[in-house]
Amino acid sequence: MTYSEENYIKVIYHLSLVSPKGINTNAIAGMIESKASSVTDMVKKLAEKELVDYQKYQGVTLTQKGLHAAKMIVRKHRLWEVFLVEKLDFTWDEVHDLAEELEHIKSEKLINRLDEFLGFPKEDPHGDPIPDRYGQMIKVEKQLLSEVGLNKKVMCLGVKDSSPSFLQYLDKHQISLGSEIEIINKEAFDMSLTILMNGKEILISNKIAGNLFVKVI
């Protein structure tokens, strides 16, 4: 698989998680930052390699082979992210672009050794699950903070939007994976929340709460 093919497979995989139907050309083009015509070309090639099923005008779905390939790329991406954060002291907003490059390094042995070196982590720094060498991963029942009821205690599990500005916002307010939060007020007007964290009350907007995955504890 070429660098470019890997990127397409990965994008199709991520889109599949959100909508399990055939993934349409424009959605892929949007994610890859290319044009629909380029996507059509590439999708044909991937179909010939039996990585995707493709019917003209009907979008694509990953084959078993394509799904496994995608998971292995995601595995590499997330393990490298753990390495960068845990061993090289990068912050969680810095690692995505670097991992985009590192995920294309071709060596199963390397990635399995890295996995072992990191102690077989189950999640990356953003709280997303890391597939094991067979593609299996742990699925945590998580919900968005904005959907949790009043007076519930929750633990922070991950982020939905992992843009640097959002991650930096979280860092500034000392919200990280594992943080325990209690919802003590919901403002009906704008759905902003007052939360209690480490004994301190913080006001957060509905937009923030809608990007933070938590589980009730």
Add this chain to the structure above:
Amino acid sequence: MTYSEENYIKVIYHLSLVSPKGINTNAIAGMIESKASSVTDMVKKLAEKELVDYQKYQGVTLTQKGLHAAKMIVRKHRLWEVFLVEKLDFTWDEVHDLAEELEHIKSEKLINRLDEFLGFPKEDPHGDPIPDRYGQMIKVEKQLLSEVGLNKKVMCLGVKDSSPSFLQYLDKHQISLGSEIEIINKEAFDMSLTILMNGKEILISNKIAGNLFVKVI
């Protein structure tokens, strides 16, 4: 710089160390495993980017800019090799091809953090010097074991040929960087050596001795 441009710059650098004159097209083609015509094309592009000086039919030399770029690639290559051997338990004959890929990851910050994480190593697993972030490296006065006189005690510093088969030979005979060796006989007929290492006598051929860098201690 593209992946391919980086490979050319690196090869020109390595050839420059052996012959400090203009590097000829065929020599580059041999190292890159491409054809002379391809080299001419690429060399023109590198000259436009002012990474090399190039006169038709006269070969190329690196500019200051090109030299620095080359050293940064070598720096990355060798630091990744140290990482693979020290942290991920690869053997020294396995790491070259992986490092060939990793050396193209584009991030100064990453490589400087890796350098720090590894404790600012001065040499890679084959005994070759690692340039620092400014391109400076330590030059050790080393000679080939085949050139050392009788009854001298030497320390193993590195290898000339780092092909897997040679490195595996060394592993099998437990010769590694830092090994102390005494030359106790030289056979005039075939120039084979009898050496003393860890109290044991081993017979090694002239070819092996001609690939092993040592310093007299």
Add this chain to the structure above:
DNA sequence: AATAATTTTTAGTTTTGTCTAAATTTATTT
């Protein structure tokens, strides 16, 4: 010094992945 051999360059193709613009199919609206 002329010829032969070698090296290097040029010219023209190929492959991969992209693009624009036009054509076609599917979806939506009136």
Add this chain to the structure above:
DNA sequence: AAATAAATTTAGACAAAACTAAAAATTATT
């Protein structure tokens, strides 16, 4: 159901990096 809008595909072109084959320049040999 016809017309319009949107999405998708096709056709043709381009840039990067490689190739083959032929031409040109350099080096070696007689």
